[in-house]
Amino acid sequence: MSAEELIKEIESVFDGIPRPDMSLRQFNLVIKNDVSHVITDSEWEIAGKGRSDLRWQDISDSEIEECDFLLTHMQAEELLYYLPAYMRYSVKNHWKGDADVIGFTIYAVYPSALDEVLFNHEVEKFDLLNRAQREMIVKFLKFVANKADFVHRPDAMLALERYWDQNGNN
Numbered sequence: 001m002s003a004e005e006l007i008k009e010i011e012s013v014f015d016g017i018p019r020p021d022m023s024l025r026q027f028n029l030v031i032k033n034d035v036s037h038v039i040t041d042s043e044w045e046i047a048g049k050g051r052s053d054l055r056w057q058d059i060s061d062s063e064i065e066e067c068d069f070l071l072t073h074m075q076a077e078e079l080l081y082y083l084p085a086y087m088r089y090s091v092k093n094h095w096k097g098d099a100d101v102i103g104f105t106i107y108a109v110y111p112s113a114l115d116e117v118l119f120n121h122e123v124e125k126f127d128l129l130n131r132a133q134r135e136m137i138v139k140f141l142k143f144v145a146n147k148a149d150f151v152h153r154p155d156a157m158l159a160l161e162r163y164w165d166q167n168g169n170n
Contacts, residue, residue, distance in 0.1 A: 003091050006143055010091070011057060013136045014084035020077055023051040024059065024067040031073050059085040061092070068101045071108035076128045083108065087140045094148040102152045106144065109137050110159035123163075138164050 001009075022030075029039055053059045064086060071079060071086055083105075090102040111122040126134070141164055144156035 001139070001143065003094065003143075003147075006091050006139060007088050009139070010084050010087050010136055013132045014056065014080075017056060017081045017084070018077075019053065019055065020081050022078065023053070024063055024070060024082065025050065027070050027074070027078065028067045031070060056081050056085045057088075061089055064089045064101055069104045071104055074108075074125070076125045079108065079125050080128045080133075083137075087137075090148075091140065091143060094144060094152075096149060099149075102144065102148065103155065106141070106152060106155045106159055109141070109164070110155065111163050113162065134164075 029043060059082070071082060074082060086101060086105040086108070090099070090105045093099045093102065096102070109126075112118045129137070138160065141156045141160050145153050145160060148156065
């Protein structure tokens with residue numbers, strides 16, 4: 001499957017996902033500030049003001065690059081909406097070994113094996129995915145494992161072996 005074909009399929013399978021209230025830049029603001037920093041109304045408004053996505057397909061590559069690591073911190077509803085935008089970006093840029101977004105996107109769908117509690121928490125994020133969306137994640141990981149820069153291939157293969165090959169069709 002070519003990159004263009006995979007992108008079209010991602011756009012189709014994830015079409016119509018409801019938009020969460022929090023924009024990527026607002027989410028970024030929350031994650032980058034620790035609990036001792038109170039986010040002001042002005043900071044919040046500025047972070048949300050430039051939001052241009054009425055649907056996930058409207059999210060620009062530059063916004064994804066600015067908010068590269070956020071998927072790993074999202075809960076199920078946010079992940080369902082933002083994941084396809086990150087997958088689309090990753091497929092378009094699969095040949096770039098220095099594209100952090102690709103690594104963070106793989107990591108977001110690769111449950112940690114460090115302990116059972118963390119594993120279960122991460123797997124719960126996938127509860128809102130339907131069968132077609134799960135299958136699309138498998139296709140995405142297979143694409144990265146076979147066609148991406150060598151830097152990202154091993155992690156995609158591990159995600160497939162350790163979770164998605166057994167759980168991608170549920």
